[in-house]
Amino acid sequence: xxFETAKYYVTIIDAPGHRDFIKNMITGTSQADCxxxxxxxxxxxxxxxxxxxxQTREHALLAFTLGVKQLIVGVNKMDSTEPPxxxxxxxxxKKEVSSYIKKIGYNPAAVAFVPISGWHGDNMLEPSSKMPxxxxxxVDRKEGKAEGKCLIEALD
Numbered sequence: 001x002x003f004e005t006a007k008y009y010v011t012i013i014d015a016p017g018h019r020d021f022i023k024n025m026i027t028g029t030s031q032a033d034c035x036x037x038x039x040x041x042x043x044x045x046x047x048x049x050x051x052x053x054x055q056t057r058e059h060a061l062l063a064f065t066l067g068v069k070q071l072i073v074g075v076n077k078m079d080s081t082e083p084p085x086x087x088x089x090x091x092x093x094k095k096e097v098s099s100y101i102k103k104i105g106y107n108p109a110a111v112a113f114v115p116i117s118g119w120h121g122d123n124m125l126e127p128s129s130k131m132p133x134x135x136x137x138x139v140d141r142k143e144g145k146a147e148g149k150c151l152i153e154a155l156d
Contacts, residue, residue: 007156015059026062034070034155035063039093041115042080046093050100057100064105070141072112072154073097078131079117087133090115112137112146112154125152 001012013028015021029035039056040046049056063071073094081089090113098108114123115134122128127136127149137154138147148154 005152005156010155022058022062025059026066029063029066029068032063032066032068034072035059035068036072036074036151036155037063037097038074038076038118039097040077040080041075041086041089041093042077043082045077045080050096056097060097060101060106061104064101069106070110071101071106072114072151073101074118074151075113075115076118078115078122079120085115085117085122085128085130087131090134110139110141112139112148114149114151114154116151123150125150 001014003010013032015025015028037056037060039049046056048054051057060071075090075093078085078090094113097113098111101111102108114137115131116123117128118124120130122130123134128134134149136147136149138145146156148156
């Protein structure tokens with residue numbers, strides 16, 4: 001899959017979040033300039049991924065170990081939270097993932113966290129009216145500060 005953002009040509013190397021596909025994930029990640037870690041917000045799904053042997057942890061650690069220093073976190077399935085599009089659920093996930101990625105070497109201040117619903121397209125290409133509480137992401141990197149509201153903007 002290929003597409004263009006305002007600044008870049010992007011090639012997506014999809015790495016399914018299942019243990020059976022770790023070899024594929026390593027192959028794709030070793031060629032990447034940036035990793036987009038998709039974290040499921042659904043009750044139980046996030047907890048499984050962030051658990052001691054969870055795929056969220058494993059993929060984040062492998063990305064850092066393989067030299068991918070730029071990370072974006074998409075908190076997906078916001079439509080499946082209780083209640084749907086829950087700000088508190090997003091903040092809880094952001095806090096826990098930030099804590100973990102800091103331990104493995106990422107600077108959470110340089111990581112964009114974007115609440116999304118891939119199924120409904122929320123915050124993917126344009127801001128969603130279903131999450132009026134989300135004022136946007138902002139990051140502070142060596143290259144300078146950046147901000148936006150959508151996943152596509154984070155890729156720039």
